[in-house]
Amino acid sequence: xxxxxxxxxxxxxxxxxxxxxxxxxxxxxxxxxxxxxxxxxxxxxxxxxxxxxxxxxxxxxxxxxxxxxxxxxxxxxxxxxxxxxxxxxxxxxxxxxxxxxxxxxxxxxxxx
Amino acid sequence: xxxxxxxxxxxxxxxxxxxxxxxxxxxxxxxxxxxxxxxxxxxxxxxxxxxxxxxxxxxxxxxxxxxxxxxxxxxxxxxxxxxxxxxxxxxxxxxxxxxxxxxxxxxxxxxxxxxx
Numbered sequence: 549x550x551x552x553x554x555x556x557x558x559x560x561x562x563x564x565x566x567x568x569x570x571x572x573x574x575x576x577x578x579x580x581x582x583x584x585x586x587x588x589x590x591x592x593x594x595x596x597x598x599x600x601x602x603x604x605x606x607x608x609x610x611x612x613x614x615x616x617x618x619x620x621x622x623x624x625x626x627x628x629x630x631x632x633x634x635x636x637x638x639x640x641x642x643x644x645x646x647x648x649x650x651x652x653x654x655x656x657x658x659x660x
Numbered sequence: 661x662x663x664x665x666x667x668x669x670x671x672x673x674x675x676x677x678x679x680x681x682x683x684x685x686x687x688x689x690x691x692x693x694x695x696x697x698x699x700x701x702x703x704x705x706x707x708x709x710x711x712x713x714x715x716x717x718x719x720x721x722x723x724x725x726x727x728x729x730x731x732x733x734x735x736x737x738x739x740x741x742x743x744x745x746x747x748x749x750x751x752x753x754x755x756x757x758x759x760x761x762x763x764x765x766x767x768x769x770x771x772x773x774x775x776x
Contacts, residue, residue: 552703582763582765589748589772590769590770591750591752591767591768591770592750593767594765594767597764635704637704644717645692645710645717646692646754646763647709647719648706650703650704651703653702
């Protein structure tokens, strides 16, 4: 069974204080690992897809990396508008219906 | 461009009442469609998915059901709601086909359901 574990559950940062979120996964044949951002009361917003170990993707202050067992989402010099819950998900090659398995998320609060 | 709509945005229903949530997608054909539920402060739990009209797969046994009467319409229903059905319901779509760049899912705005 595919599993995704995100840590920490919550993260409080000062504006400008860089940090990293962790997503550990077990999957039988990884097709892709996905990062989403979710604001309170809204649907998740797609950020990145990573397909193979060593791959990196960047968007503004966010950088996602992938190894064979985990992914990191690095937030560089965060701003208050980066406050959100960040969700990680995996998809296996054999996933029926191309379904995703999600982790529990990391709630990030960036204080000015 | 593609857009996804969900309605209603919020709903308060008494225990034992029926439920119908609707999701529609615009700007794409034959998408894969998904229903998720998110409990407060938790991750997403996949409830149903559909790869085509009339094709529904259930992930979690419960008193909910799903239907796909049209290519871009996905409906979540219940005959009798339970207190435990409260939550944030999200619909998502994924483009058809197997291109490497098309595996991500895109989510709608969600429906907040409170069963009283």
